[in-house]
Amino acid sequence: MAKIRESQSFACIFAGTSANPYDHPPFLRLFMNDDQLILMIRQGGPPRERANRYLQDKYFYLIRQVGVRKQHLSYEEAHMAFADALTKLDWKIRNNEPVDDLGKMLYTLVHHRGVDIIRKLATKEIDPLDNPGKNTDLPDWLVDILQNFDSDHILNRLLDTDDEHERKQRQLRILACIFKGLDQMPPKRRALLVNKLDGYDYEELKQLHGFKTERVAHEMVSRGMESLREALKALCQQGEPVCRDLCAWLSRKTQF
């Protein structure tokens, strides 16, 4: 954190007023360092979008260098690995995981995703799921991120089994159930909730979604969360097969 504060003050000297690198003039934004980028991603909202775009442009060459030349993937496959790696990097930073060097970290993540893709291409392995039709379309990178949640995360806490295979199956079913609930929401409302989670404040949400006041934006977020809860409840009441683990966990009458 001391490093970040240092870079903030350094940037402030050049930028004149703001501690936020996103507010710097364009010529300074061309040369953002890792600390500034991390700060922007943690800040969320538009600065985070900008930092991600910057990282994507700066390290785009990894597609060719790692994916195509080292791992002999096609450009499309390597690009997929790169997009997954960027998402994962963003997630790591948002979850305050220590990242010393963004370039090295991204290189490693692209390499790992590339290896996963090669393995998948070589074995064409498909995990036999209880209900394959419902959840095989979940992307690998999302499942991968799920594996890396810490034990305190809600999606890990509800997996009360030690069997690794069973854990994975349950994770996939829970994810599929969650996305089923999300799919039932109107896309605009879903986007509003996502923007809120991405770090947009109510003022920004007001502008982004065209609400009259910040209070309305706040109200719409609350209603959105409520409708998602209702959608998940409804799935449980309908006895949706992929939701059985989640619903069992939700309806436990035990102490918290």
Add this chain to the structure above:
Amino acid sequence: MEHPQQARIEQYLDRTLPPEARAAFEAELAANPDLAQELRLHEITRAAVEMQALHDRRDQLYRRGRQKLRWQKIWWKTLDFLESAFLKKRADGSDHIRWSALAGVGLAAVLLLLFWVNPNLFFPEPSTPKPRAIPKEQAAVAFNTYFKRMDISSTLGSSDADTLWQAACRQYDALDCAQALPKIDHLLQRSDFDYRSRALLMKGSCLLEQNQPGDAIQAFKEVRQEAAQLYQEAKWYTALAFLKQERVEEASKILNEIAANPRNPHTGEAKAILEMGGNSQ
């Protein structure tokens, strides 16, 4: 408006409840399974939005990257091609430059550049023959050799009602220019006279014969261009008139034009006169 209970749950999850209120809430959770169930629902809803946000973020990055990749790939594939053409992998995995291929392409590039700068370097244009000229001392010889009165015998005897014109032609054909010229002049003054170009040619020929090349040139100049064949004849006699005057530059210029024009009936003669001067300018 958010329900107070739900607002408390949200605050608890946000860790914004004061310590006392938090302890009280946890005590309530322990005693109230329904509240615990509601809390779990809130938690999983948050996790759901988190998953959706991850999904959307990745989708956004992927779509943006795909657009970028479309153009970047062209450049990268070009580089791949260049590397495959100019770099050779050694057994130990290191690359080595194919200098021969590089030199070949470099040479081709230099040649192309030279060709672009000056195409005549490789494909020189065929040199156009320089116009030839007759030496002044040959002018009189050339005139005497090649001057012949214009032959009009083929036009005589036509059923032309103009008796003055017929008389002039007959006298011209009988080499009697002294008699023919006044008639021709008289005819040329008539606005309804149809054989103006031919008459001018006859007049010019007679004047040349009478050693009046200046007047002859004037007559030949009046021959209309529309009368194509007569106009070509007029050019030829103009050149001869210039030779008569020993104005070889003007004569050479017209003779060169006649020599380059295969449709002119005097092409061969013009070439022959020009060759009298050899290749000298």
